[in-house]
Amino acid sequence: xxxxxxxxxxxxxxxxxxxxxxxxxxxxxxxxxxxxxxxxxxxxxxxxxxxxxxxxxxxxxxxxxxxxxxxxxxxxxxxxxxxxxxxxxxxxxxxxxxxxxxxxxxxxxxxxxxxxxxxxxxxxxxxxxxxxxxxxxxxxxxxxxxxxxxxxxxxxxxxxxxxxxxxxxxxxxxxxxxxxxxxxxxxxxxxxxxxxxxxxxxxxxxxxxxxxxxxxxxxxxxxxxxxxxxxxxxxxxxxxxxxxxxxxxxxxxxxxxxxxxxxxxxxxxxxxxxxxxxxxxxxxxxxxxxxxxxxxxxxxxxxxxxxxxxxxxxxxxxxxxxxxxxxxxxxxxxxxxxxxxxxxxxxxxxxxxxxxxxxxxxxxxxxxxxxxxxxxxxxxxxxxxxxxxxxxxxxxxxxxxxxxxxxxx
Amino acid sequence: xxxxxxxxxxxxxxxxxxxxxxxxxxxxxxxxxxxxxxxxxxxxxxxxxxxxxxxxxxxxxxxxxxxxxxxxxxxxxxxxxxxxxxxxxxxxxxxxxxxxxxxxxxxxxxxxxxxxxxxxxxxxxxxxxxxxxxxxxxxxxxxxxxxxxxxxxxxxxxxxxxxxxxxxxxxxxxxxxxxxxxxxxxxxxxxxxxxxxxxxxxxxxxxxxxxxxxxxxxxxxxxxxxxxxxxxxxxxxxxxxxxxxxxxxxxxxxxxxxxxxxxxxxxxxxxxxxxxxxxxxxxxxxxxxxxx
Numbered sequence: 001x002x003x004x005x006x007x008x009x010x011x012x013x014x015x016x017x018x019x020x021x022x023x024x025x026x027x028x029x030x031x032x033x034x035x036x037x038x039x040x041x042x043x044x045x046x047x048x049x050x051x052x053x054x055x056x057x058x059x060x061x062x063x064x065x066x067x068x069x070x071x072x073x074x075x076x077x078x079x080x081x082x083x084x085x086x087x088x089x090x091x092x093x094x095x096x097x098x099x100x101x102x103x104x105x106x107x108x109x110x111x112x113x114x115x116x117x118x119x120x121x122x123x124x125x126x127x128x129x130x131x132x133x134x135x136x137x138x139x140x141x142x143x144x145x146x147x148x149x150x151x152x153x154x155x156x157x158x159x160x161x162x163x164x165x166x167x168x169x170x171x172x173x174x175x176x177x178x179x180x181x182x183x184x185x186x187x188x189x190x191x192x193x194x195x196x197x198x199x200x201x202x203x204x205x206x207x208x209x210x211x212x213x214x215x216x217x218x219x220x221x222x223x224x225x226x227x228x229x230x231x232x233x234x235x236x237x238x239x240x241x242x243x244x245x246x247x248x249x250x251x252x253x254x255x256x257x258x259x260x261x262x263x264x265x266x267x268x269x270x271x272x273x274x275x276x277x278x279x280x281x282x283x284x285x286x287x288x289x290x291x292x293x294x295x296x297x298x299x300x301x302x303x304x305x306x307x308x309x310x311x312x313x314x315x316x317x318x319x320x321x322x323x324x325x326x327x328x329x330x331x332x333x334x335x336x337x338x339x340x341x342x343x344x345x346x347x348x349x350x351x352x353x354x355x356x357x358x359x360x361x362x363x364x365x366x367x368x369x370x371x372x373x374x375x376x377x378x379x380x381x382x383x384x385x386x387x388x389x390x391x392x393x394x395x396x397x398x399x400x401x402x403x404x405x406x407x408x409x
Numbered sequence: 410x411x412x413x414x415x416x417x418x419x420x421x422x423x424x425x426x427x428x429x430x431x432x433x434x435x436x437x438x439x440x441x442x443x444x445x446x447x448x449x450x451x452x453x454x455x456x457x458x459x460x461x462x463x464x465x466x467x468x469x470x471x472x473x474x475x476x477x478x479x480x481x482x483x484x485x486x487x488x489x490x491x492x493x494x495x496x497x498x499x500x501x502x503x504x505x506x507x508x509x510x511x512x513x514x515x516x517x518x519x520x521x522x523x524x525x526x527x528x529x530x531x532x533x534x535x536x537x538x539x540x541x542x543x544x545x546x547x548x549x550x551x552x553x554x555x556x557x558x559x560x561x562x563x564x565x566x567x568x569x570x571x572x573x574x575x576x577x578x579x580x581x582x583x584x585x586x587x588x589x590x591x592x593x594x595x596x597x598x599x600x601x602x603x604x605x606x607x608x609x610x611x612x613x614x615x616x617x618x619x620x621x622x623x624x625x626x627x628x629x630x631x632x633x634x635x636x637x638x639x640x641x642x643x644x645x646x647x648x649x650x651x652x653x654x655x656x657x658x659x660x661x662x663x664x665x666x667x668x669x670x671x672x673x674x675x676x677x678x679x680x681x682x683x684x685x686x687x688x689x690x691x692x693x694x695x696x697x698x699x700x701x
Binding site for chain 1: 431432433434435436437454455457458461462465466469470536537538539540541542543695698699
């Protein structure tokens, strides 16, 4: 059965910049004295569209991801759907109770105890008193705060605070849940617990819209993704496709846009990645050959330098590095070409860094972030949290002892 | 006309608990004439929680807690007795000046604190307002309701005080809740206007102490409204607190005349302010989350 529980047609939201934001009567009065005609001319105020003609339909039980760079309108869209703010134009219709989690710890007050805050925050998020009482023990157990529940939260550590806040939020049971980036809280172990809880939420047939910058979360939790760009829908479709397209878009670019250090002697200008067939792409397959090229401009002759390349994952963990020494070049343009037979990494976004060293001194250092995206069928453990970092196509058979398996080819 | 309508329309049951889901339509704001009191009723439990929070926090943050509620009017009464009564010879017809003044200060202090809280409550809750939806009307309502706890404490002291002077309440005491309601509505009505304005212009916060100061002088707290010339009394009654204080004092002690012209003007004025305040607040509410 497919029933759209959220329907939005041409939602648009305009914000006014400048004068309106100052919020002081003084300024309005000053304007009234200086230029009274301006007060009544609305279009004179500088305004911008945070959201423009966004239409979408979300089916019952669907987990929809919203992605896009900062300021692309994701939060504005959530705020409109949760009725925090009104659209300037367009409409939306929502069937069911909406719970919105736009921050962790909404309504918490430091003077109140954990117990009191759980009730207060639960009520603000839309739970009834009886409902909170019924789930209270479960909430406290989830937050692992049994001993401190009657302590004022101002004495909590930030970890305890976040755990309690999320525990309350995780026990919301609206038909529709709007979540903005709140999963990125707490320590890793607690994050996993939250993700597990979210997965449960999705399985019981609740409709969820999820905004996050952590694209792996989107891949894991969402079936369909909407990519917002400058307030407009750029692409809608299955999670894998849209997230890939988004990553490719985000990683294509010139050196100037990324973090770059160089002195006047030499400078990295651009980089490219090629797949096995030699097509230029940012979207690579981990089990195929890969080639990276960096365009280097040498301004003054360099003598006996080192050229390094590093590969980092999203958490800035160094995965791999290589270097060549004795680089001696006359002024001009050069290509630093690196080829790899395969790159057995899990699907995700990785960053490349290229450097040129002169003893202890960096001559040129450039990091393209986010660098490139690897896409491939995950061939590792079916459970994400057990599949690790590498994506090695392995085989496994179970045979009677004595029959030796054929050696790996 | 109404811009956000919720009505229980039956949608095909989506889960095994075959329930009907409310349908909410989200549209740009338009129209002025929607009081949205039904929404407020739907969220009455949250209203209770906001009141509960206010009261809890207020008493947790002070060292002597509830004593403040009593000390404030008592000290003010003693000082007023010295300067206004003993020195300035202001009469207090039918009552000892201390009782006369105290009986006015209890509803007045309820009013001024509630107005102050109501004015600031939207700005103080801006974090919540920008993160969660609930009818914003709850906020000023909760501000004037949480003040009632303080009022109850002060009122008990006032009652003991009055009885200790040998003044026995008459039947008129049954009308006390009515005058209290009028005080609540006045604080609410003005609070609705000021809290919405405060969200748009922070100047209101600085203006408010002056407003309250002037308002004290324009109300029969330290003097009797019978000092106002008869033909201007209806004008004086346009200050709703004049009717509230006169009526409150009369209902408790039986002294003076039952307020008539003043009370009528006050009641009419309160209705006007509350109705206008609701419309204004709801109209402004639309942009409050964008502006605070």
